[in-house]
Each structure stands twice: as structure tokens, then as C-alpha cells.
Amino acid sequence: MRKWSLALPVLAAVCAASAQPDAGAVAVANLREDLRGLSQRLDDLSLRVDQLEADSRARLEKPKGGAADYATLAQLNEAIAGLNRSLQAAIASAQEETLRQAGLQNQKFARAGTPAEAAVPAAAAPAGAFSTDFPKEGINYTVQKGDTLALIAKKTGAKLSDLINANKLADPSRIRVGQTLFVPGGK
Numbered sequence: 001m002r003k004w005s006l007a008l009p010v011l012a013a014v015c016a017a018s019a020q021p022d023a024g025a026v027a028v029a030n031l032r033e034d035l036r037g038l039s040q041r042l043d044d045l046s047l048r049v050d051q052l053e054a055d056s057r058a059r060l061e062k063p064k065g066g067a068a069d070y071a072t073l074a075q076l077n078e079a080i081a082g083l084n085r086s087l088q089a090a091i092a093s094a095q096e097e098t099l100r101q102a103g104l105q106n107q108k109f110a111r112a113g114t115p116a117e118a119a120v121p122a123a124a125a126p127a128g129a130f131s132t133d134f135p136k137e138g139i140n141y142t143v144q145k146g147d148t149l150a151l152i153a154k155k156t157g158a159k160l161s162d163l164i165n166a167n168k169l170a171d172p173s174r175i176r177v178g179q180t181l182f183v184p185g186g187k
Contacts, residue, residue, distance in 0.1 A: 032135045058155045134162035135185035156186035 071079075141152055149172045153160045160183040164172050175181070 005025045092164045102170055130168050131161070131165045134159075134165050137183040138166070138182055139186040141181050141183045141186065143175050143177055143181065145177050147175065147177075148173075149175060152181065152183065158183045 003164075024169070138158070139156065141156060149163055149169070151158055153163055160172075163169070163181065166182045166184045169175070
């Protein structure tokens, strides 16, 4: 066993000497490894540049005015206001036409002398012919279920004609629950 113990360090030294490559071969191997790393990094950078170019092309090809796809709050408000104006004008026009038609019907019944005259109170005025001769002071009254203009006038001590004129009611029979009426001289 002793023989082997003396030979062991010598064997290790010989193996170490034969296993060591020369310095030139190590330097070449290191350079090759560095070159392989740089080549891989260059490929990664090239791929990234291609991606950036594709992104920029896609942005340029996108329709101009991406912000035009979105409306500002001011634009929306203006559009809504325009719609409201149009709607109010259409409603006013429809009301005028309805009142005109009702006036024509009343005139037709008046000429014919039919019993329809009894159905339309004498205080009802054709469109645009409401009197302004009524008390300017009074109260507001909310129409309740079962109310008629005559009943409201009686409850509040007002004149039926004043109620019709103050509220410009072309058809006094068409009041609705929840409607607020001005009652001239009402108590």
C-alpha cells in the first residue's frame, strides 16, 4: 500500500500536465464562445428591430384621426342639445297643427249648428286666440283624479274662462292627473 501512496502524487502531476491544454487553444476557445454570444445577441437585436418596424408600419397604415373615433363630452352635449331643439320644434309643430285642426272642427260644428256646440264650452278659444284679460295673481293647482276644469274653478273660486285662458287650454276636457295649472285669482 505504501507503494501506491508514493506513486499517487506523481500520477496526479502527470495527469494534470497532460490534461492542461496549451494557452493558445484556450484563448481560441474563449474567442469562439464570445463570438457565438455576440452572434446570438445580434440575432435578438435584429428580431427586435423587425418587430419595431412592423409596429410602426401598422401605425402608419391605421386610418388617420384615431382620436376622431371618439367624441368629446362637449361634442356629445352639443349633439344632445341639437336633438332636443329638433324634438321641441317637432312637438311645437305637432301641437300647432292639432290646435289648428281642432279650431277648424269647432268652426265646422258652429256653422252646422249641431249639438256639438254643447259639448265644447263657450270659453274654449281657437288656437292663438286666448285672452290675456284674467287676474295675474293666483295659485298653482295640481290636477287630482276625478277633477274637471269646472270642478277646479268651483273649488278655488276662479272663473272657468280665466283658467282656460291662463293655461292656454285649447281642449279644456283634456287635463291630466298630476298636471299643474295656474289658477288666476284662486284661493
